[in-house]
Amino acid sequence: MNERDSEIMGQILSSHGYVECNDMESADLVILNTCTIRAKAEQKVMSLLGALRKIKTQRPGMKICVAGCVAQQEGDHLIQRMPHVDLVLGTQNIYDLGTYIARTTETGRPVIATGMSKAFQIPAFLPTDREAIGSTGDLHPFRRFVTIMQGCDNYCSYCVVPYTRGREISRSAQDIVAEVRKFVDQGVKEITLLGQNVNSYGRKPNGTARPCSFPELLHQVAEIRGLHRLRFTTSHPKDLSNELIGCFRDIAILCPQFHLPVQSGSDAVLKRMNRHYTVADYLERVEALFACRPDLALTTDIIVGFPGETDEDFALTMDLLERVRFHGSFSFKYSDRPGVRSCNFDGKISEQVKSERLAIFQRRQDEISLERNGAYVGSRQEIMIESTGDSGFQGRTGTNHIVHVDQHTDLGPGDLLEVEIYHAGQHSLKGRFHPKH
Numbered sequence: 225m226n227e228r229d230s231e232i233m234g235q236i237l238s239s240h241g242y243v244e245c246n247d248m249e250s251a252d253l254v255i256l257n258t259c260t261i262r263a264k265a266e267q268k269v270m271s272l273l274g275a276l277r278k279i280k281t282q283r284p285g286m287k288i289c290v291a292g293c294v295a296q297q298e299g300d301h302l303i304q305r306m307p308h309v310d311l312v313l314g315t316q317n318i319y320d321l322g323t324y325i326a327r328t329t330e331t332g333r334p335v336i337a338t339g340m341s342k343a344f345q346i347p348a349f350l351p352t353d354r355e356a357i358g359s360t361g362d363l364h365p366f367r368r369f370v371t372i373m374q375g376c377d378n379y380c381s382y383c384v385v386p387y388t389r390g391r392e393i394s395r396s397a398q399d400i401v402a403e404v405r406k407f408v409d410q411g412v413k414e415i416t417l418l419g420q421n422v423n424s425y426g427r428k429p430n431g432t433a434r435p436c437s438f439p440e441l442l443h444q445v446a447e448i449r450g451l452h453r454l455r456f457t458t459s460h461p462k463d464l465s466n467e468l469i470g471c472f473r474d475i476a477i478l479c480p481q482f483h484l485p486v487q488s489g490s491d492a493v494l495k496r497m498n499r500h501y502t503v504a505d506y507l508e509r510v511e512a513l514f515a516c517r518p519d520l521a522l523t524t525d526i527i528v529g530f531p532g533e534t535d536e537d538f539a540l541t542m543d544l545l546e547r548v549r550f551h552g553s554f555s556f557k558y559s560d561r562p563g564v565r566s567c568n569f570d571g572k573i574s575e576q577v578k579s580e581r582l583a584i585f586q587r588r589q590d591e592i593s594l595e596r597n598g599a600y601v602g603s604r605q606e607i608m609i610e611s612t613g614d615s616g617f618q619g620r621t622g623t624n625h626i627v628h629v630d631q632h633t634d635l636g637p638g639d640l641l642e643v644e645i646y647h648a649g650q651h652s653l654k655g656r657f658h659p660k661h
């Protein structure tokens with residue numbers, strides 16, 4: 225979501241005459257688009273701001289903007305800690321970036337724009353042609369993200385998102401389809417629809433727009449001619465409907481990849497996390513998914529060391545890993561985030577125990593990922609080429625696996641090609657193709 229927001233900010237800046245440069249030292253404006261989901265991400269922002277302070281001492285005309293969740297969370301505290309910051313831009317305010325930058329120049333003082341409104345609607349934001357050539361960051365010009373909703377109403381006890389991104393808001397299906405169509409017209413082949421909990425898309429009224437469920441939206445987007453691949457993220461297990469599962473059977477371009485965060489294998493921990501499902505519920509949904517799409521690659525998120533997590537609770541998470549055998553997972557040590565309920569929970573786990581549990585989980589996940597990847601050896605997979613080089617090229621399967629091919633091809637990024645997988649590593653595969661003569 226931050227990547228898409230960065231693209232939007234890049235588009236706004238280019239309409240104000242800014243051009244990208246390659247280093248912070250020569251920039252007139254630096255924007256840090258931040259994440260505060262874990263303490264480590266926030267620490268990185270603070271250390272980068274420290275480095276920027278030194279550059280700004282040499283070049284006082286440089287403007288520094290902090291956008292995103294750290295900005296939303298810290299507000300004017302950020303200016304107190306980092307007085308060299310010119311603009312603090314909240315998550316609902318990025319669309320007015322140009323106005324706020326102008327205001328910093330007019331007033332000569334830091335501007336804090338972190339207001340949030342219950343009536344906020346995500347504006348229709350069509351990509352410009354400049355974006356189509358991939359000039360913003362290192363994103364692939366043939367693969368783009370489209371935000372379909374923002375915010376979250378779930379209030380998981382450890383999570384800052386409902387506070388930093390606000391209450392859940394869905395965009396109108398009409399705006400989303402128009403944005404995807406514009407991207408496809410510009411040569412984009414793959415779209416990932418983004419939201420904190422896409423499963424609840426359209427549940428709340430959105431202005432005058434006709435209500436549309438997420439499965440209906442998927443069908444509408446999939447009908448856009450020229451789109452080859454469709455993905456989405458993220459889903460909440462409690463809202464995963466049979467209708468959505470059925471989309472994996474009925475929509476040919478929907479990639480067989482699903483990210484379904486479980487967070488813990490212990491019902492007691494899930495209850496304290498306020499997740500509103502049990503391990504049995506989760507397993508039942510996983511079974512339904514694989515029944516519908518047996519070749520699905522399933523990934524998850526895990527938090528180890530949640531307050532009160534006992535050795536038995538952690539063992540249950542390891543049991544779940546053995547039962548589901550996730551293709552991959554994103555696993556993290558629990559960290560207190562300011563203002564969330566779990567900060568006040570008893571039973572905080574020591575750093576040492578959290579690190580040990582994380583290492584145990586990740587070691588076993590790596591073994592399972594390797595075994596899962598090994599099952600692709602000998603199969604034929606369609607890959608979308610992402611990059612080419614002197615020694616071959618790299619592509620991605622529908623299941624989201626990276627495939628390295630050490631042969632040359634006349635095809636280029638965004639083209640589809642069938643390869644035979646002959647080697648599996650923990651994080652990627654190797655393939656070869658049979659050139660047509």
Ligand code: SF4
Nearest residue numbers: 376378379380383385
């Ligand atoms: S559903 Fe996701 S974004 Fe929403 S509160 Fe829970 S963890 Fe945070």
